[in-house]
Amino acid sequence: MKDATTPAKxxxxxxxxxxxxxxxxxxxxxxxxxxxxxxxxxxxIPGEETIPANDEDGE
Known part of the structure; x- marks a missing residue:
């Protein structure tokens, strides 16, 4: 456990x-x-690219 004398980042x-x-x-x-x-x-934050629902073809 840190105390008050421990330097902070x-x-x-x-x-x-x-x-x-x-x-x-x-x-x-x-x-x-x-x-x-x-x-x-x-x-x-890196992640998989997704296609928004309103950009889908045919619907």
Missing amino acids: PCPQCGKPAVHKFRPFCSPRCKQVDLGKWFNEVYV
Whole structure:
């Protein structure tokens, strides 16, 4: 178990020390920047490509 003296990992956005309240980020701004990257598909989780139902031929 970690205690209060164990150094935290740095913020994945800016590299500053992480703040417990916004963990793993250092601030609400870095948290929102990260969320924006997910929304804009900068970050993606690889998977199988699917064809949306409205693009199928004949139906």
